Amino acid sequence: MEGRRGCSGGWFIAVVLVAVVLTVFVAATRCFIARDCGWNHQVVVWLDMDADGVRDEDEVPMPGVVVHAEEVNLGYLHGAQPVNWQGEYRFDVFLSGCPDVSFEVYPEVPEGYRLTTAARVKDPDQETDSLFGLTYVAGAPTATPRPPDLWCEAVFSAESTVRHVDLTDVQVMPDGAAMASTYGDGIYRIDLRREPSAIRFAQFGSYVKGITLGPNGTLWVASDSGAHRYDGYEIRRVEPGTGLVGGRVTDIALDPSGAVWFATQQGVSRLDPDTDTWRNYTAEDGLGEGSVMSIAAGPDGSIWASTLFGGLSRLGPPDGSGVRSVGRAVEGLSCNEIQVAPDGTTWLGCNDGLHRLDPGSGTWISYGRYSTGGEFDGSSVYEIALAPDGTLWLAVSDAQPVVYRFTPGRDGQGDVWRKYYVNTTVEETSKAVSLAGDGAIWVASRRTVWRCTFPEQ
Numbered sequence: 001m002e003g004r005r006g007c008s009g010g011w012f013i014a015v016v017l018v019a020v021v022l023t024v025f026v027a028a029t030r031c032f033i034a035r036d037c038g039w040n041h042q043v044v045v046w047l048d049m050d051a052d053g054v055r056d057e058d059e060v061p062m063p064g065v066v067v068h069a070e071e072v073n074l075g076y077l078h079g080a081q082p083v084n085w086q087g088e089y090r091f092d093v094f095l096s097g098c099p100d101v102s103f104e105v106y107p108e109v110p111e112g113y114r115l116t117t118a119a120r121v122k123d124p125d126q127e128t129d130s131l132f133g134l135t136y137v138a139g140a141p142t143a144t145p146r147p148p149d150l151w152c153e154a155v156f157s158a159e160s161t162v163r164h165v166d167l168t169d170v171q172v173m174p175d176g177a178a179m180a181s182t183y184g185d186g187i188y189r190i191d192l193r194r195e196p197s198a199i200r201f202a203q204f205g206s207y208v209k210g211i212t213l214g215p216n217g218t219l220w221v222a223s224d225s226g227a228h229r230y231d232g233y234e235i236r237r238v239e240p241g242t243g244l245v246g247g248r249v250t251d252i253a254l255d256p257s258g259a260v261w262f263a264t265q266q267g268v269s270r271l272d273p274d275t276d277t278w279r280n281y282t283a284e285d286g287l288g289e290g291s292v293m294s295i296a297a298g299p300d301g302s303i304w305a306s307t308l309f310g311g312l313s314r315l316g317p318p319d320g321s322g323v324r325s326v327g328r329a330v331e332g333l334s335c336n337e338i339q340v341a342p343d344g345t346t347w348l349g350c351n352d353g354l355h356r357l358d359p360g361s362g363t364w365i366s367y368g369r370y371s372t373g374g375e376f377d378g379s380s381v382y383e384i385a386l387a388p389d390g391t392l393w394l395a396v397s398d399a400q401p402v403v404y405r406f407t408p409g410r411d412g413q414g415d416v417w418r419k420y421y422v423n424t425t426v427e428e429t430s431k432a433v434s435l436a437g438d439g440a441i442w443v444a445s446r447r448t449v450w451r452c453t454f455p456e457q
Helices: 003-009 018-031
Strands: 036-047 066-071 076-082 088-096 101-107 111-114 128-135 149-159 166-172 178-183 189-190 197-200 208-213 217-224 227-228 234-237 249-254 260-264 265-270 276-279 294-295 303-307 309-313 326-330 335-340 346-350 353-357 363-368 381-386 391-394 402-406 415-420 430-433 441-445 448-451
Touching: 036 066, 036 101, 066 088, 076 088, 101 128, 128 391, 149 189, 166 208, 166 441, 166 448, 178 208, 178 448, 208 249, 217 260, 260 294, 265 294, 303 335, 303 346, 346 381, 353 381, 391 441, 402 430
Parallel strands: 036 128, 166 430, 249 294, 294 335, 335 381, 381 430
Antiparallel strands: 036 088, 066 076, 066 101, 111 128, 149 448, 166 178, 178 189, 189 197, 208 217, 217 227, 217 249, 227 234, 249 260, 260 265, 265 276, 294 303, 303 309, 309 326, 335 346, 346 353, 353 363, 381 391, 391 402, 391 430, 402 415, 430 441, 441 448
């Protein structure tokens, strides 16, 4: 037994001294016990929006990215595992016999992304997470990986209200609560951390068309009785006659300068909150005819407005003297929603589907039942939510509440569509969608507010 000869000085000693026998026996026994160790380390991957290599509080995790732990001395690769929906994965490596090891951890960089941190971390401290930041390459189709299923829970029902009204919008506040507007019963604040979870705000008026979030969580509310501003402490009403060109406000947008734009049934009004001055734009200025249904501001200060009869109008950014050009961009479109991405891409949610204006080429791309090969059925798009990773979430008309997740490709090539059923038994169409900082997707159907999450894999 080679192992015994290597551990013992000889068995004849045991015959002479019992104490020595016991000592040698214990020593020999210990030689056959192989010590085992473990190596543990957690890896975190996040979407580095400003590409500075430092994770900010508002930057979201990158679920599904595959990470590796490689032992460089022995050449072993321990796992190729995807991080969870918090962007985390913990390696637990069993080391038989406690060998001298040296580990490196690193992620697989998804197509369309690049690292903003070191590509590999060697011999990481087991008490400190290894952080990997990813940002997307400009112009490349990107998508944060998502599982195939969406789990949704009804958190508020308009059936419980006195008037049995319809929901019109839902927006998630910075504190995690949601504001749901109704057409007939004002606004409800939904906070699942409190009891009761839903509190009605009647001060905004009964017939609310939509909600816009401003800086620091300021709330702007569009309603049939005008507009309201809520800063968390005080509700102030912008009444017809104070500068609004029309009494009914259908939508509100804030431009990069801080000015507030109001879409009304008679045109568009601009309020400069610093000087409390107004400027109105109507069909006489070149705006499309009819009620303005939706409005949005671009990063360059331009304003997009969809009118009932005049299609899509654009108010150019102000020149040196503050004058804006006003013109019609697209005739014949009737659109419920406009969103402008940080890169200037303009998205229209219309009754015939989704439309996209590329800021570089100036060309329009339309997405409908036939142009997408059936991946998107061309339903009316009621609302668009832009995700930090460049994807779009769409609330669309359907027999049941559904949302689409759309990852645009380059020049309309390589687009990825995914349809999610919020609920398969409720006969309500989706009206609005909003994205929360914790990764949840909030959906308002006709009578129900849903909070949806992706189950962990």
